[in-house]
Amino acid sequence: MNQIQSNNQKPAQGLAIAGLVCGIIAFLLIPPLFGILGIVFGAVSWSKGNNLGRTATIVSIVGLILGMIIGAMVMSS
Numbered sequence: 616m617n618q619i620q621s622n623n624q625k626p627a628q629g630l631a632i633a634g635l636v637c638g639i640i641a642f643l644l645i646p647p648l649f650g651i652l653g654i655v656f657g658a659v660s661w662s663k664g665n666n667l668g669r670t671a672t673i674v675s676i677v678g679l680i681l682g683m684i685i686g687a688m689v690m691s692s
Contacts, residue, residue: 627660627668634660634671641678646686650679 637653653675660668 625665627663627665630656630660630663631665631667631671634658634668635674638671638675638678641675641682642685643682646679646682650675650682653678 634653634655634657637649637656641649641653654672657668657671657673657675661672662668
């Protein structure tokens with residue numbers, strides 16, 4: 616019974632963590648792929664009531680944008 620309650624306290628925690636990891640990876644490797652995956656994972660987690668999902672979504676958006684900017688700067692030089 617206690618195990619069921621502890622699982623309900625953290626809904627979609629795995630998706631939020633996956634979103635954070637994808638968002639962080641998006642800074643350096645394939646931003647369009649990992650950034651979008653992170654946004655999707657974070658948004659699904661956030662919609663299920665996990666506050667970490669919001670953080671994952673924000674980190675993924677920033678990772679996508681900055682990763683694209685860094686990639687453009689590297690390719691132009």
